[in-house]
């Protein structure tokens with residue numbers, strides 16, 4: 001059975017950015033925002049499942065009177081799901097993203113899904129968020145775009161904002177310490193993309209364009225960052241190829 005949440009993804013516009021364009025440094029501008037839902041669901045293994053996990057976490061960890069933060073909310077898929085799941089509780093939800101075009105897409109999605117009233121969208125860097133008390137914070141494939149010092153700082157601030165028993169959901173593309181193991185995962189992931197309709201040339205150009213923009217850590221480095229920020233309980237809840245999701249409890 002198709003999960004009902006799948007309709008949250010706007011995949012009408014197909015990602016063809018690298019069919020003609022040459023590789024250039026990746027940015028979350030108009031062109032990417034327009035096709036983002038299609039791009040991420042054909043590039044990130046288990047992306048839809050990460051959204052289903054987020055919906056489950058909202059129902060289990062949200063505490064009335066606190067705020068849910070989605071840092072790097074892109075086109076609003078996660079905040080829409082959280083709002084749908086918690087609608088009866090009139091939740092406070094904040095989606096933050098530095099990309100104006102992403103937030104414009106998010107606004108349209110939230111309005112169409114009739115959940116806009118629960119969600120405040122803020123255009124700013126996630127490094128500049130003033131956190132209220134929170135019970136759930138989402139970092140679904142966003143932390144990987146910050147430099148290492150900023151990652152550490154942000155995780156500490158998230159930990160400090162969470163009420164006891166609150167949860168951080170973190171998903172990251174990871175790298176293997178061992179080069180040969182890394183090569184096995186890379187080849188498999190490229191074939192995942194091939195099977196989702198990307199050509200070899202599109203795959204190569206995208207890989208080139210993300211160099212130095214998305215900087216993956218090893219799973220162990222990510223877990224060390226979470227512990228250093230204060231989280232004692234850190235659970236790997238999902239892995240698809242090198243893409244890993246954790247739940248960390250405050």
Ligand SMILES: C[S@@+](CC[C@H](N)C(=O)[O-])C[C@H]1O[C@@H](n2cnc3c(N)ncnc32)[C@H](O)[C@@H]1O
Nearest residue numbers: 028072074097098099102125126140141142145
């Ligand atoms: C891979 S997308 C995240 C996907 C999204 N969380 C989801 O589940 O669909 C990364 C997002 O983070 C945003 N971003 C990257 N660096 C940022 C920063 N420093 N501050 C705010 N947003 C940032 C980008 O604009 C982009 O929308």
